Amino acid sequence: MLKITEEVFYIPGQDAFMPDSHAYVLGKPTSEDLSLVDAGLLGKGSYKIQSIQKAGIELSSIKRIIMTHTHLDHIGCLAEILKQLPWAELWMHHSEADLLEQGDERGVYGMDMFRVLCQLQFGLKAGAFKFQVNRKLQGGETLDLGNTVWEVIHIPGHSMGSIGLYHRPMKILIPGDVVYSDHAIGRFDLYGADASELRKSLVSLAELEVDILLPGHNQIVEGLPKGYILKTARQWEPYLK
Ligand SMILES: [Zn+2]
Numbered sequence: 001m002l003k004i005t006e007e008v009f010y011i012p013g014q015d016a017f018m019p020d021s022h023a024y025v026l027g028k029p030t031s032e033d034l035s036l037v038d039a040g041l042l043g044k045g046s047y048k049i050q051s052i053q054k055a056g057i058e059l060s061s062i063k064r065i066i067m068t069h070t071h072l073d074h075i076g077c078l079a080e081i082l083k084q085l086p087w088a089e090l091w092m093h094h095s096e097a098d099l100l101e102q103g104d105e106r107g108v109y110g111m112d113m114f115r116v117l118c119q120l121q122f123g124l125k126a127g128a129f130k131f132q133v134n135r136k137l138q139g140g141e142t143l144d145l146g147n148t149v150w151e152v153i154h155i156p157g158h159s160m161g162s163i164g165l166y167h168r169p170m171k172i173l174i175p176g177d178v179v180y181s182d183h184a185i186g187r188f189d190l191y192g193a194d195a196s197e198l199r200k201s202l203v204s205l206a207e208l209e210v211d212i213l214l215p216g217h218n219q220i221v222e223g224l225p226k227g228y229i230l231k232t233a234r235q236w237e238p239y240l241k
């Protein structure tokens with residue numbers, strides 16, 4: 001686990017034959033009120049738990065898991081992690097929470113072919129991703145997470161309930177899979193995706209001042225160039241109709 005600031009820690013994903021999302025731990029460790037952002041791919045939970053422990057953080061300090069969205073590469077090992085943190089609450093955008101609570105896994109797999117492939121590969125049964133969600137976010141909330149303040153921004157397009165977390169004082173953005181380093185953006189062909197929504201989400205993120213970009217995959221960026229997200233949005237605009 002790598003320290004980004006006094007209140008933001010980074011656990012890099014370990015891509016296998018499928019990508020594994022990064023996870024982040026938010027909050028001042030002394031608050032004992034920490035949040036884990038995203039889980040990761042199936043089988044990629046235990047090294048993340050170990051890396052939190054190795055950093056000297058008591059697991060009992062992790063009070064909740066906040067999902068940027070619920071694609072398989074982010075939610076795959078959620079059950080694995082919740083087994084280690086049975087007290088932790090689960091927070092996410094209401095649109096994806098409602099699907100999960102009903103046992104509707106279209107948003108997890110994104111497409112039918114991928115569902116069949118994953119169920120074979122991992123021996124998953126239908127209903128493997130049914131979860132009760134403790135807090136359903138709308139976007140627009142201001143969360144106090146372990147003595148740090150984060151704004152929730154609903155940024156649909158990559159998935160219907162994608163959220164970003166923004167720490168205004170230090171200009172830190174956790175955009176899930178909406179925007180990455182190297183002007184890449186999340187795919188917009190899966191269930192619940194919408195290209196024109198994604199364009200609007202990028203444009204709204206472009207209004208934020210961002211110094212540190214902590215995406216769901218690939219490089220994290222410290223010292224993000226000014227106008228980076230707007231430039232990314234402009235580059236992708238022709239494809240996002
Ligand atoms: Zn995704």
Ligand SMILES: [Zn+2]
Binds near residue numbers: 019021071074217
């Ligand atoms: Zn992802």
